[in-house]
Amino acid sequence: MPLKKLGEDAFIKGLAERFKSRHPRLLKGIGDDTSVTAQAGGRALLATTDILVEGTHFRRDYTPAYLLGKKSLSVSLSDIAAMGGSPLFFLVSIALPPDIGKKFLDELYRGLADVSSRWGCRLAGGNTARTPDGIMVSTTVFGEAAEDEIVYRKGARSGDVIFVTGTLGSSALGLKVLGDHGPGSLKRGPYKGSVARHLDPEPRLKAGRALAESRLATAMMDISDGLALDLKRLCLESRKAAAVYLSSIPISEELKRYGEKTGRSPRLDFALTGGEDYELLFTSPEENIPRLSALSRKLSLPFTPIGKILSGRARRTVTVIGEDGSPFVLKRLGFEHF
Structure with missing residues (x-):
C-alpha cells in the first residue's frame, strides 16, 4: 500500500506494534x-x-x-x-x-x-x-x-478545559507570505511578524516547565502539525474526545488584518489546521483557572481556553463548533507527510 494512502499516523502506529517489546x-x-x-x-x-x-x-x-x-x-x-x-x-x-x-x-x-x-x-x-x-x-x-x-498526552480527563499558549496560525500565514513574496517579506511588508514566527519559532520551555512543576496540566503536547490534528492525537492517547470553539482560538493582529483584507477565515484556514505554531496545547480541570491565570501573568504568556474534553464515547474525536454555534466537519485536520 502506498504511504500516501496509508497515512502518517497509521504508519507510526504500525511501527509501535512492531517494536512493542520494551x-x-x-x-x-x-x-x-x-x-x-x-x-x-x-x-x-x-x-x-x-x-x-x-x-x-x-x-x-x-x-x-x-x-x-x-x-x-x-x-x-x-x-x-x-x-x-x-x-x-x-x-x-x-x-x-x-x-x-x-x-x-x-x-x-x-x-x-x-x-x-x-x-x-x-x-x-x-x-x-x-x-x-x-x-x-x-x-x-x-x-x-x-x-x-512529566506531562504526557494521555492524561486528559472528561470535563477538563483545553488551553493553548500564545496565538495560532501565524506560522501558516508566514509560510504563505514567503511563498507569495519571497525572503524580502521577513524585513518588510505588513506580515513580517508572521514570517518571523514561521522561520524562527519560540520553544515554550519556561511555560512547559512551569505547568509541569505546578502540576496544573493533566495532558500536554506541542502544536506542530495543526491544532485540530494534534488535539486529535492527544485525545486518542487519552481515550477521550474534544469540542473546540472556533471563535475562541487566539490569533495575532496580523492574521486578523489578513482575514479582513482577503475575506479568508483566519481561524479556520490558518489557526485550526495550519501547523508549525510550536505553542503548547494542554488540558486542566476548570477549578485550576485562577492559578493558570496567575501563572500566565507571571510568564507574560497568554493561556487561552478554547474548548472542553468530552468522554471517549463522543461521535467524533474532535468536534469544531463554528462561530454560529453549529458543529461542522473539517475536510483536513492538519499536516501529514503521507
Missing part, C-alpha cells in the same frame, strides 16, 4: 512528544528527534541559513517543553550537496549555537554526510525531568 527502563516510547527513560534518583531522561528536509520543510531561496539553524534546534526543544522537561544536550546531523559554501554552514551553526546558548542545551556530537541534491538537518535533543512531574 526495555524495563523505557517508560514511554512511540506515541508522545519524547521518549521517557527512567534514571536514578527519580529522574527521567527525555529524548526526541526531528528532521528538516529541503523542499518539504523549507526552501533555501527564502530561508536564511542562520534561521534554519535556529529552527532546527527550536523544534526539538519544543518537544522537551511539551513534556515539562529541561534540555541538557543535543546531537546534530547534516546532509548537504558538495557545492554548499562554507559561509552557509557557518551561519547555520551560528543559529544552532545561539539557540543552544539561550536554553543551556549543549552540542554533544553529530554527523555530516553528502547528498546529491538538497539539504537535511536532523537534531536529537536530550532533556530531563522529575519522573512524577
